[in-house]
Amino acid sequence: MKTDSALRELLSAIDGRGYKAYRQIEGRYQFAGYELVIAHVQGDPYAAASRIHVRVPRSASGFLPDTTSSRSRRVALCDFLTRKFYDSCRKLSRGSRGIGKGGLITIDRPVQEVLERNSMTIDDRYVEARFFMGLPAFGRKIAGSDARVMFFEELPRIVQSSLFMAPVDPGELYRHIFAAEDADALRDRLESLRLTAFVADGALLPRSSGIDPGPMNKDEVILFKSPDRFRVAVDLPNSGTVTGMGIPEGVTLIVGGGYHGKSTLLNALELGVYNHLPGDGRERVVTVAGAVKIRAADGRRIEKTDISAFIGNLPFGKSTDAFSTDNASGSTSQAANICEALEMGARVLLLDEDTSATNFMIRDHRMQMLVTREKEPITPFIDRVRQLYEQKGVSTVLVMGGCGDYFGVADHVIQMTDYLPADVTRAAKDIARDCVTGRMEEGGPYFGPVTERMPDSESVNPFRNDARIKISAAGCRHIRFGRQEIDLWDMEQIVDEAQTRAIAHAMCYATRYMDGKNSLKAVVDRVVRDLDQNGLDILTPYITGDLARFRSFELAGAINRLRSLKMEQLVAD
Numbered sequence: 001m002k003t004d005s006a007l008r009e010l011l012s013a014i015d016g017r018g019y020k021a022y023r024q025i026e027g028r029y030q031f032a033g034y035e036l037v038i039a040h041v042q043g044d045p046y047a048a049a050s051r052i053h054v055r056v057p058r059s060a061s062g063f064l065p066d067t068t069s070s071r072s073r074r075v076a077l078c079d080f081l082t083r084k085f086y087d088s089c090r091k092l093s094r095g096s097r098g099i100g101k102g103g104l105i106t107i108d109r110p111v112q113e114v115l116e117r118n119s120m121t122i123d124d125r126y127v128e129a130r131f132f133m134g135l136p137a138f139g140r141k142i143a144g145s146d147a148r149v150m151f152f153e154e155l156p157r158i159v160q161s162s163l164f165m166a167p168v169d170p171g172e173l174y175r176h177i178f179a180a181e182d183a184d185a186l187r188d189r190l191e192s193l194r195l196t197a198f199v200a201d202g203a204l205l206p207r208s209s210g211i212d213p214g215p216m217n218k219d220e221v222i223l224f225k226s227p228d229r230f231r232v233a234v235d236l237p238n239s240g241t242v243t244g245m246g247i248p249e250g251v252t253l254i255v256g257g258g259y260h261g262k263s264t265l266l267n268a269l270e271l272g273v274y275n276h277l278p279g280d281g282r283e284r285v286v287t288v289a290g291a292v293k294i295r296a297a298d299g300r301r302i303e304k305t306d307i308s309a310f311i312g313n314l315p316f317g318k319s320t321d322a323f324s325t326d327n328a329s330g331s332t333s334q335a336a337n338i339c340e341a342l343e344m345g346a347r348v349l350l351l352d353e354d355t356s357a358t359n360f361m362i363r364d365h366r367m368q369m370l371v372t373r374e375k376e377p378i379t380p381f382i383d384r385v386r387q388l389y390e391q392k393g394v395s396t397v398l399v400m401g402g403c404g405d406y407f408g409v410a411d412h413v414i415q416m417t418d419y420l421p422a423d424v425t426r427a428a429k430d431i432a433r434d435c436v437t438g439r440m441e442e443g444g445p446y447f448g449p450v451t452e453r454m455p456d457s458e459s460v461n462p463f464r465n466d467a468r469i470k471i472s473a474a475g476c477r478h479i480r481f482g483r484q485e486i487d488l489w490d491m492e493q494i495v496d497e498a499q500t501r502a503i504a505h506a507m508c509y510a511t512r513y514m515d516g517k518n519s520l521k522a523v524v525d526r527v528v529r530d531l532d533q534n535g536l537d538i539l540t541p542y543i544t545g546d547l548a549r550f551r552s553f554e555l556a557g558a559i560n561r562l563r564s565l566k567m568e569q570l571v572a573d
Contacts, residue, residue: 001028001035008148015144019045022135022142033060034159036151039543045100045140049132051545054159056127062165067177068122076180076275078120080173083110084162085120085129092161093154097146101134105154108546111496112213112282113274114180116549118536119498127163130545178238179278185237187286193232193246196348196395197269197287200244201226204281205261205268205419213495215281227414227423242284245421249395250411251385253428254421261419262399263352269397270350270493273551290347292553294337295355296330297490303560304567305343306451309384309443310335310360313377320377321451322569330357331378336560337490342394342450344521344556349388351381352399362403365438379443385409387447405439407432452521452570455559457514459566460507471508473501481507484563491557498548503558505539505547506531510559519570520559524552 007029014021022041029036037053068074089105097103107129108119121128133150136143161167186198199205203224206216226245233243247269254262272287304322311320311332328336334357338349353361361381363371386409388394400406407413413428414421462482464470472480476494479486481504494500506527513523530538536547559565 001030004029004031004036004152007036007151011144011147011151014142017142019043019135019137019140019142022050031156034163036155042101042135045098045102045134045137047100049101049104049106049134051543052131052133053543053545054129054131054155054163056159056163058122058125058127061127061163063122063127064165067173070181072181072184073177074122075116076114076177077173078117078122079110079114079180080176081122081127081129081162082107082117082120084168085131085158086110088158088162089131092157093150097136098138098143099140100137102136102143103146103150104132104134105150105158107131108498108548112276112280113271113495114176114276115274115496115499116536117498118543118547119545121535129159129163130543132545175278179283180275182236182238182242183275183283183286186234186242186284187289189234190286190288193234194249195232195246195288196249196252196291196397197247197272198232198234198244198285199224199226199247199265199268200242200284201231203244203268203285205264205285207264207267215279218281222419225420227421229423229425230412230414230421244284245414247397247414248412250389251395251409252397252412252414253406253410254397254399254414254416255401255424255428256416258401261416262401263354264419265416265421266350266352266397266399271495273493274495287350288348289551290345291350292341292344292346292348293350293492294334294341295352295490295492296357296360297333297337298328298330300328300333300336300487300490301326301561301563301565302328302332302336303565304453304569305336305339305560306449306569307332307335307339309339309448310379310381311377312379313374326563331360333357333490334360339450340556340560341553342392343452344524344553346553347394349394349396350398351396353402354399356381362405363439363442364403364405365440368440368442373440373442376442382406382409383441383443384447387445391447392450404428404431404435405437452519453567454516454518454570455514455520455523456516456566456568457511459564460511460514460559460562461564462508469508471504473497473504476500479504479507479558481562486558486561486563488554488558488561491554494550494554496548498546499550499554501544502536502539502547503550503555506550506555507559507562509539510555520556520567524556524559527555528552 035055040051042050067077085107093105136146204215208214230245232246268285270293272285276283306321307323308321407428413425415424462469477488513526
């Protein structure tokens with residue numbers, strides 16, 4: 001390993017030379033208190049910033065063993081340190097120098113959710129930050145003196161302020177760790193309590209704006225309060241006993257007038273599969289890990305998905321037990337989204353009528369009289385939702401503001417008024433009993449089997465025309481994969497571009513398990529197993545520092561939306 005003096009001398013030697021001479025500084029350097037690794041130098045001022053790592057000995061960092069005594073605590077500590085490093089970069093680096101990305105020092109930016117990332121790792125030996133630096137240049141000539149300031153003045157201050165315990169407020173650190181640990185413990189309790197979700201009393205659900213996922217000003221909102229019937233108390237490892245609304249298993253409707261908080265509650269539930277920052281307002285809003293948000297997704301690709309539980313008898317005899325299309329309608333896409341979620345083991349479906357296909361959700365009595373059953377291929381969701389629970393053990397939470405026919409199939413009905421919930425189950429059941437609509441059930445008494453499919457590895461091709469692998473993400477909802485673009489606009493439980501980037505790389509990684517024998521679920525489960533055992537770094541040939549953990553449902557969803565995908569259905573034993 002070289003000394004920091006060697007790096008200083010190199011920067012002086014290449015000052016004013018062509019930009020590519022920066023490549024000479026790649027390597028390891030020992031600084032006071034930490035090791036600097038210049039893993040990859042960008043080839044151009046406008047290219048992706050250089051990849052840099054800093055390693056601080058764990059023994060010198062000051063972070064006690066109890067901060068990493070469980071997976072929950074380790075993920076939370078790494079998230080906390082990533083946030084500290086990001087904030088320190090903003091405060092302590094001067095920023096833009098010269099052209100392109102010159103002067104940049106940054107790390108993968110965290111969001112409201114606490115995610116496992118590879119931007120920061122910690123074990124018994126090291127605390128390691130993986131970040132990015134834009135090496136400065138003027139007119140494509142190396143600005144060596146500015147680079148020295150970045151490496152020898154700004155970066156040491158960033159490291160000292162964010163990767164050591166001494167400057168950290170212990171209360172702030174442990175609040176962060178305890179919030180994540182409590183949320184994990186709460187989520188783990190849901191199944192034994194026969195709940196699909198929990199919303200704590202005092203939770204702040206509304207967000208600041210459509211583009212700001214942070215909490216709305218506390219003085220401007222009504223904090224959540226559970227109805228008595230749904231209130232449960234749960235003991236948490238750090239916060240003691242907390243109370244809140246437990247949404248039971250079964251079929252739950254969330255009803256109410258417009259702008260009274262129905263969709264806000266559902267949004268909190270769909271993101272309750274993740275832990276949240278202390279102070280976010282949703283840190284004690286948790287949902288079972290197998291909860292999947294379902295919506296219509298016009299135009300998506302579908303490949304040999306069995307949607308016959310919902311759609312059959314299509315014109316021209318088109319099969320729906322192995323349905324394929326390059327341009328799905330609202331109803332066929334929503335049917336496929338449900339069936340693909342079931343294929344991956346979903347335990348809870350979350351739906352909002354505002355983002356659902358109307359003809360998929362309901363056919364009322366008058367429409368049944370005009371368009372008879374033999375002329376309608378769709379079995380609406382209202383006639384399958386109870387079967388999903390009673391025959392498949394899959395619960396549903398549904399926001400419904402315009403169709404009271406669902407009162408008859410619901411186990412629980414929660415009405416939102418001025419952002420506060422009330423139990424109106426008995427009133428809804430009385431209405432369903434007294435106001436008979438004459439609507440007839442459709443589709444038969446059984447949901448039918450969930451058919452698994454086997455992906456063809458050759459159809460999951462990450463190579464461009466020049467035989468080079470091309471994998472990247474553009475925001476949370478778009479993947480570039482080889483010669484193809486994958487649109488994930490309907491997958492609302494992806495919260496960070498780093499997740500999307502990791503999903504894109506995981507698609508390529510997953511091909512090693514596409515051997516002509518494994519189902520899609522088996523393939524994805526093996527990828528998840530490998531990530532659990534070895535971390536996100538296994539997805540790429542080199543450490544990137546900009547990946548975040550995703551769920552199996554989103555990885556399967558991205559594969560399902562690949563337009564070149566070929567599948568074969570597996571026959572159940």
